[in-house]
Amino acid sequence: MAIAFTVNGKPVSVEADADTPLLWVLRDDLGMTGTKFGCGIAACGACSVHVDGNLARSCSVPVSEMVGKSVTTIEGLKSAEGTLHRVQQAWIDAQVPQCGYCQSGQIMAAVALIEKVGTPSDQQIDEAMTNICRCGTYPRIRKAILAATGAAAAAEGAA
Amino acid sequence: MADNPNPDLDLPETTAPAEKTKRKGIKRRIFLAGSALVVGGGIFGVWWTDSSVKAKGNALIGGEGKPAFGSILTIAEDDTVTVFSPHIDFGQGSHTALAQMLADELDADWSKVAIEQAPADLAFANAALAKGFLPTMAGETLAGLIPDAVIGMMARSMPLMITGGSSAIRFTGEIAMRRTGAAVRAALLAEAADRLGVPERELTTADSVVTHAKSGKSLRYGDLAAGAAQRSLASDPVLKARDQWKLIGQPVPRRDIPAKVDGSAVYGIDFTLPDMRVATIAAAPVRGGTLESVDEAPAMAVKGVEKVIKLPDAVVVIGSGYWPATKGLQALSPKFTDGGHAAVSTPAIYAAQGKLMAGGKPDNEAGEGDVEAAFGAANAKLVEAEYRVPFLHHAMMEPFAMTGHFKDGTLHLWGGMQDPLSTRAKAAKAAGIDVEKVVFHPMIMGGGFGRRFPDMVEIIDQVAVVAKQVPYPVKLVWSREEEVRHGTYRPQSSARLKASLKDGQITAMRMDYAQSGNAEGEVPFIYNLPAASRRHFAYQSNQIDGPWRSVNATQIGFYTESFMDELALAAGADPYEFRRKHLPEGSRHLKVLDEVAKRAGWGTPLPEGVGRGIAIVESFDTIAAEVVEVALKEDGSPKVLRAFAVVDCGTTINPLNAEAQIAGGLIMGLSSAMGEAVTLDKGAVVESNFADYPILKLADAPPAVDVHFIDSGAKTGGIGEPGLPPASPALANALASLTGKRIRNLPVLAQAKA
Numbered sequence: 056m057a058i059a060f061t062v063n064g065k066p067v068s069v070e071a072d073a074d075t076p077l078l079w080v081l082r083d084d085l086g087m088t089g090t091k092f093g094c095g096i097a098a099c100g101a102c103s104v105h106v107d108g109n110l111a112r113s114c115s116v117p118v119s120e121m122v123g124k125s126v127t128t129i130e131g132l133k134s135a136e137g138t139l140h141r142v143q144q145a146w147i148d149a150q151v152p153q154c155g156y157c158q159s160g161q162i163m164a165a166v167a168l169i170e171k172v173g174t175p176s177d178q179q180i181d182e183a184m185t186n187i188c189r190c191g192t193y194p195r196i197r198k199a200i201l202a203a204t205g206a207a208a209a210a211e212g213a214a
Numbered sequence: 215m216a217d218n219p220n221p222d223l224d225l226p227e228t229t230a231p232a233e234k235t236k237r238k239g240i241k242r243r244i245f246l247a248g249s250a251l252v253v254g255g256g257i258f259g260v261w262w263t264d265s266s267v268k269a270k271g272n273a274l275i276g277g278e279g280k281p282a283f284g285s286i287l288t289i290a291e292d293d294t295v296t297v298f299s300p301h302i303d304f305g306q307g308s309h310t311a312l313a314q315m316l317a318d319e320l321d322a323d324w325s326k327v328a329i330e331q332a333p334a335d336l337a338f339a340n341a342a343l344a345k346g347f348l349p350t351m352a353g354e355t356l357a358g359l360i361p362d363a364v365i366g367m368m369a370r371s372m373p374l375m376i377t378g379g380s381s382a383i384r385f386t387g388e389i390a391m392r393r394t395g396a397a398v399r400a401a402l403l404a405e406a407a408d409r410l411g412v413p414e415r416e417l418t419t420a421d422s423v424v425t426h427a428k429s430g431k432s433l434r435y436g437d438l439a440a441g442a443a444q445r446s447l448a449s450d451p452v453l454k455a456r457d458q459w460k461l462i463g464q465p466v467p468r469r470d471i472p473a474k475v476d477g478s479a480v481y482g483i484d485f486t487l488p489d490m491r492v493a494t495i496a497a498a499p500v501r502g503g504t505l506e507s508v509d510e511a512p513a514m515a516v517k518g519v520e521k522v523i524k525l526p527d528a529v530v531v532i533g534s535g536y537w538p539a540t541k542g543l544q545a546l547s548p549k550f551t552d553g554g555h556a557a558v559s560t561p562a563i564y565a566a567q568g569k570l571m572a573g574g575k576p577d578n579e580a581g582e583g584d585v586e587a588a589f590g591a592a593n594a595k596l597v598e599a600e601y602r603v604p605f606l607h608h609a610m611m612e613p614f615a616m617t618g619h620f621k622d623g624t625l626h627l628w629g630g631m632q633d634p635l636s637t638r639a640k641a642a643k644a645a646g647i648d649v650e651k652v653v654f655h656p657m658i659m660g661g662g663f664g665r666r667f668p669d670m671v672e673i674i675d676q677v678a679v680v681a682k683q684v685p686y687p688v689k690l691v692w693s694r695e696e697e698v699r700h701g702t703y704r705p706q707s708s709a710r711l712k713a714s715l716k717d718g719q720i721t722a723m724r725m726d727y728a729q730s731g732n733a734e735g736e737v738p739f740i741y742n743l744p745a746a747s748r749r750h751f752a753y754q755s756n757q758i759d760g761p762w763r764s765v766n767a768t769q770i771g772f773y774t775e776s777f778m779d780e781l782a783l784a785a786g787a788d789p790y791e792f793r794r795k796h797l798p799e800g801s802r803h804l805k806v807l808d809e810v811a812k813r814a815g816w817g818t819p820l821p822e823g824v825g826r827g828i829a830i831v832e833s834f835d836t837i838a839a840e841v842v843e844v845a846l847k848e849d850g851s852p853k854v855l856r857a858f859a860v861v862d863c864g865t866t867i868n869p870l871n872a873e874a875q876i877a878g879g880l881i882m883g884l885s886s887a888m889g890e891a892v893t894l895d896k897g898a899v900v901e902s903n904f905a906d907y908p909i910l911k912l913a914d915a916p917p918a919v920d921v922h923f924i925d926s927g928a929k930t931g932g933i934g935e936p937g938l939p940p941a942s943p944a945l946a947n948a949l950a951s952l953t954g955k956r957i958r959n960l961p962v963l964a965q966a967k968a
């Protein structure tokens with residue numbers, strides 16, 4: 056069946072079985088491979104995207120639920136002029152990625168968190184950042200989130 | 215790691231006598247990072263290529279206006295220096311570090327240095343790697359006698375393009391990159407001297423420019439390259455002294471990172487071709503089992519499924535995308551045999567290993583001094599303990615994926631492997647075609663950790679066989695379940711340790727351990743004891759044991775360093791002071807241990823409910839000591855609050871990246887110790903995905919890892935692996951000091967809560 060929704064601001068219409076996870080529509084049908092497959096059971100977060108502004112694990116969301124919705128992927132985070140999102144820039148500044156495979160999902164999760172709470176506390180970061188990184192980049196992920204929100208600078212200033 | 219494929223090469227250690235005290239006569243086994251280097255009789259059975267190998271390499275990377283040097287770099291007219299790395303970078307940052315080493319010696323303008331993966335061609339077989347591993351394989355003396363040319367041939371014949379054993383920087387960087395950079399700089403200088411008609415010694419180089427200060431004249435590398443490329447390169451150029459380094463040791467940002475934050479990096483699993491189909495696979499649940507029968511009809515009835523292919527031990531479904539292929543596969547009810555392994559289970563393996571050790575007939579023994587005599591001495595206080603560690607899954611975040619296209623007699627492959635050259639060879643064999651008819655295109659990898667050594671990677675054979683049967687390109691993708699259940703695991707292993715104490719000193723220590731591979735030669739015994747012995751009891755289950763980040767140092771480190779704490783307790787000593795007493799005065803080990811204790815504030819009071827643990831392990835020529843502080847959460851599970859690592863890897867090429875490697879290794883070590891275990895029942899793996907194979911998450915990882923390097927200037931050691939081994943014993947030691955309960959079996963989670 057044809058399913059129409061928006062990806063990174065552009066309308067798309069795909070022919071896919073209703074139960075096809077959004078992840079595979081993005082990757083195989085739309086050729087957008089920035090969103091990664093890690094587990095397929097909503098356990099790792101590598102496939103994280105935003106659906107109408109909310110964080111979602113796209114491997115476990117059927118595309119049929121996307122009708123009329125707006126999806127943002129890692130490819131859609133940059134501004135129209137191609138400027139990196141401040142979270143992406145913070146990721147480069149803190150040299151977060153190692154193999155990098157989990158990082159699209161980590162960044163999408165971090166952006167969702169920051170959009171929701173503004174300047175997250177350490178505890179909010181603990182609770183929200185549940186994506187797996189096998190390379191163990193967690194300390195730098197935390198550092199980058201704090202830097203992106205100015206929390207790191209504030210903490211330094213206070214110290 | 216698989217068993218030593220070539221016991222004949224098990225040569226005695228040849229280190230200098232002074233070294234002996236701390237290494238306790240450990241035999242140097244031919245150390246192969248994985249079985250990629252299964253040399254058999256082939257190591258000296260070299261096939262002689264014509265002398266134009268370098269020329270071929272240069273032709274492959276160079277081109278019009280872009281002369282190539284040493285098949286390692288090109289210099290373009292606009293001064294762009296492109297470094298071709300024979301190593302794969304699966305996230306450890308070695309590409310950037312290798313380029314730093316070359317560019318430093320070359321005096322290149324770093325902003326104009328580009329890094330590329332060397333093509334998978336024999337011309338790029340890594341002679342430096344052969345040279346680096348050789349002393350471990352054949353002993354320093356013998357290795358020194360073999361001329362470079364022969365080593366180059368050996369590399370090509372092995373063929374050697376592997377990444378592993380933390381070898382990139384240690385061998386390729388030190389041996390190939392720095393020397394090539396220096397030799398090319400010398401050629402550029404000679405060219406400039408001729409052109410300017412001035413003596414070479416009046417010339418200086420910096421930022422890709424040769425300058426003649428007297429006349430104020432200068433020439434860019436881009437101008438000089440074509441002429442310099444006609445000159446022969448010095449085989450033993452003068453390298454910079456440490457105080458002349460400009461890039462080595464600098465925290466330069468990694469070049470691969472920007473593409474990893476905007477989704478543009480293309481990993482093996484992302485590769486796409488027009489007309490490509492996607493396949494997925496289910497192999498026999500029991501390793502060693504075969505496919506008996508399968509009715510293809512239910513899969514074929516799924517929309518989008520195009521073909522079902524039977525392999526001897528697996529069934530493959532090809533569809534228009536991963537989802538249809540997966541649905542097709544799930545619709546099937548294949549029947550597999552158990553290969554006669556139905557009795558294999560985790561408890562059965564531990565029982566068999568225990569029995570083997572009790573039998574007292576080791577397959578390998580190493581050590582020094584009379585252990586038995588010390589155990590039997592009057593007033594000797596004996597301490598004994600048994601430890602067990604399970605199989606571990608690599609859990610690289612990118613599941614295996616490889617694309618194959620068989621067209622006009624040539625098989626093209628796209629994917630990420632630790633050794634491009636043997637990937638070709640393996641695919642050729644599986645497809646039954648000549649190796650020259652296989653073209654491998656290396657892709658970025660979403661982690662490796664030892665899982666991507668071609669010899670153990672079934673997907674190469676699978677995709678080769680499947681691609682040959684279909685007219686279109688096909689990408690084979692493993693599900694996470696397939697990945698978890700068909701791993702080449704860190705071996706399940708058991709150990710019995712025994713030691714005697716007298717006046718607070720260890721008089722003798724013995725470690726018996728049972729597992730598939732012999733760890734001797736890989737994990738040095740660092741303590742200075744009157745008598746020490748390590749005995750290996752070979753036990754092979756139906757599983758394939760592979761190298762898992764830091765290889766045998768994980769379990770050997772856990773055994774030794776947990777036991778050291780138990781001995782300290784028995785001696786009534788502080789674990790840090792107790793270790794100090796048994797490390798040689800003035801040794802690098804002692805410095806590393808002291809430094810970590812200092813940074814972690816060892817001995818200072820801890821808050822209520824917090825325990826502290828220490829451990830030190832040497833692996834891959836790097837010494838790492840770690841301290842962790844741990845508390846218990848409400849549910850009784852441990853949480854690491856703070857972590858400290860002090861590392862002596864000789865020299866750090868890129869401290870920013872080295873820090874990430876050590877911290878990442880420490881966290882992976884904590885993760886494995888905390889909750890990871892692959893268990894077997896009726897010969898099959900029980901776990902299936904991250905739901906039952908838990909990986910440590912951010913909330914449970916230390917918020918920061920304090921990493922400190924001691925720049926000893928010693929031989930460059932690895933950094934990808936050595937951060938891992940001390941983590942699990944440090945955690946167990948911290949828990950024991952907090953709760954009084956010693957954890958001897960990993961993972962800790964179930965026991966900590968109980």
Ligand code: FES
Nearest residue numbers: 093094097100114
């Ligand atoms: S792939 Fe979706 S959560 Fe792992």
Ligand code: FES
Nearest residue numbers: 154155188189190
């Ligand atoms: S960077 Fe490799 S899994 Fe996160």
